[in-house]
Amino acid sequence: MRVPLELRRAYKLLNHGPTTLVTSAAQGRTNVMAAAWAMPLDFEPPKVAVVIAEGTFTRELVDASGELTLCVPTRAQLEQVYAVGSESGRDEDKWARYGLKPVPASRVQAPLVEGCVGWLECRVLPEPEVQRKYDLFVVEVVAAWVEDSVWKDGGWDFPEDSLRSVHHMAGGVFFTTGERVQVQKPRKG
């Protein structure tokens, strides 16, 4: 079940570096693409840095709306993640083509992707220079959600492989998020 996550914990969704799905909406159209180049930038209010290449349909919708969502997909969605990261939604609805279902977000027009395990609703902060030079967007997280079956004691804990988040390397080679290891704080000498 999708449950709200306190904003101060939102960074935990991306801290381990998963590949994300970026959704966008403007002027009656929506899109979904994959982005591996996304990372937290601050804790509270939570900010995220994400690269959205110039010329993409997503860039057009984000530029028009100033909003996006970042969703954390699962191993079960791997083929869809790679597909929506490889093709443009400008001429075809990728949601329908690849069987991804948009569900309404709470604070932004861009929809959430059903079946993901984490969701960040984001507003673009005005940084035109880094957008232009590096395709880099700084966004503020205004709402966060997590799938409660993979969230335990305030963090990710994946009970089954199909729900693990994923990490794209290159050319369709992904790694799943692997074994969970708790490391102890170093003892003071």
Place this chain on the structure above:
Amino acid sequence: MRVPLELRRAYKLLNHGPTTLVTSAAQGRTNVMAAAWAMPLDFEPPKVAVVIAEGTFTRELVDASGELTLCVPTRAQLEQVYAVGSESGRDEDKWARYGLKPVPASRVQAPLVEGCVGWLECRVLPEPEVQRKYDLFVVEVVAAWVEDSVWKDGGWDFPEDSLRSVHHMAGGVFFTTGERVQVQKPRKG
């Protein structure tokens, strides 16, 4: 064995979102810290975005030198990664304290960390405004290295758990890089 990696492939070291070790050197002192907030920003020439908090000793050395390295540590180094990410090197040499060994880099003064499986030698690009506002550094990769026992057919392929890269979530909870999955390109309709 550490072998050179072509710069156009350097993004692959960080594309899957591992936690990194950042090294720095200036005025006869060096430091090593952990950074989970690092990601590729461009392919060629390769650029990386990395957050280096204001007030840290690393920030001081990077500001003074304009250089750093990003190293990809392994599961075998997890306690050291967490330790150097939790303490400052300003008053104590973290290399010696936590048994990490610096080895010379080729193009920058900052050293590489022995026992890691990937290494990026980087020069800071002048972006004072995002440095100030977000502690965000844009760096260009000027040399890249990989441990050849975990690199196969042009990408990561971890033969044993101790050599897997790692992903910090929060509070000392890490995930190892998990199962490798090759996804096929979507067929054109």
